Amino acid sequence: MELQKSLSLKRKKDNDIKFVIIALYVFSLILFGFLMDTPQEIFKGIYNILIEKDILITDYIGIGGMGAAFVNSGVLTLMFIYILYKLKINFNGATIASLFLIAGFALFGKNLINVWPIVIGVYLYSKVQKEKFSKYIYIALYGTALAPFVTQMMFSTTASFLIRLLLSLLVGISIGFVLPPLSSYLVRVHQGFNLYNIGFTAGMIGTLFVSVFKSYGFAPDPRLVWTTGNNGVLSVYLYIIFLSMIAVGFYMNNRSFKNVKDITTYSGRLVSDFVMLEGFNPTLINMGINGILATSYVLLVNGDLNGPTIGGIFTVVGFGAFGKHPKNILPIFLGVFLGSLTKMWAINDPAILLAALFGTALAPIAGEFGWRYGVVAAFVHSSVVLNVGVLHGGLNLYNNGFAAGIVAAILVPIIEAFREDEV
């Protein structure tokens, strides 16, 4: 039996439909932004976002206002959708995950300017290797985690504008240039049990860069810009978006939930591409369910909906196409919750809210080894994540991905050593 693998005309059409649907969801961010603020407030807010440092945790709603934060997120993500479309990328789970990651982090750290030096660095690497840029596009998209390095160099020294500009470009492009070989190499360390592989890679690179910076007396100052009091309007927007995902997925899936349950049979370990394995329609339903669960978690623990937490929710939704489903993310929430009962912090502290949402990077541990191990992983993760940020000075936006990589690299070999079943 010969397997048909070429991209047929029908598949090309399916690809276009997926692009349009995701683009419409991204466009809703812009629409929501313009419903929240006037165009004048939005443009002023975006200007404020562009001239600020982006070190963790910088909530763009606090810097530029609700409208500016959402418009920044929507426009930036649409730009990346356009690039992916022009590069003729096969639209799959990894594409959706990377786009939702951009949309989420563009609410607290990625903006219309600071991501491009990283992308240019990856582009230059592809040219040096004499390869197509499209081969490295996911590394470029995920790699924008280190965008705060660009703004940090630009806005935290008293050097002349030209020097600061050159320094920020140099650092951003250098980071992008070394990302491709490192990201594929370091994925072996956690064996794909950390879904945010670039977060782990970016943590390593960030640690190296910040160590050098500190040797020259340049230490990033931590900050916390965290907005509160917007749970009402933001939860309405989020629930509408996620319920519509379920409705659209249900309608396109011949008005059924067929294959949705099958998604939960996968461990979620990299590479679990639900769009390829079970189809786009059930995947869209899974994404919507994940979104409702993540949003409800934040509200149930009396947390704040704002740029960073919506970033976390969008990540859970995006990876609903690439490894996360209710069965493997709920043990993570439970593990962080149990941690709050015994540890010295509260369940709705900013860093702990983010630990629960982004800690779902470890969902494959629950999926592969069982929910109890997922709980243990999350319990450990919620402590590790509070301790590793200092290594990269808060300049790696995927701090949870860095911590999750460390947790997975240590836990997985131990769990496997005591597992009785053998291949």
Place this chain on the structure above:
Amino acid sequence: MKHIKKRVCKIIDELITYFFVIGATNIDINLQEKEDHYKILLRGNYTTKDKSKIEKLVKYLKCDKQEEMEEYYWELAGESDVDTELTLVGMMTDNAEINISEDMIEVVLYRYK
């Protein structure tokens, strides 16, 4: 260095793991490097009664070749013995032929240079 041959090794490694999963005890491997492609042939018996494991092989290897996925994740192929990465093998190969008989499976993969 692009690790071109190492990637072929990884594909074979992953398939051997799969054959072990389905209970193979006798596996033949043939790898040929041609002018413009690699031809990878694995033939082995199987003892599993779980038909879904065989069906998954077909489903996973059907994945389209995707260089952008390969470039990021190829190091994972053949790395784990608790889970398989057959979708990755599908993404790393251009064509696949599978022949399944009562107690034998033959997989032929083509990877163009």
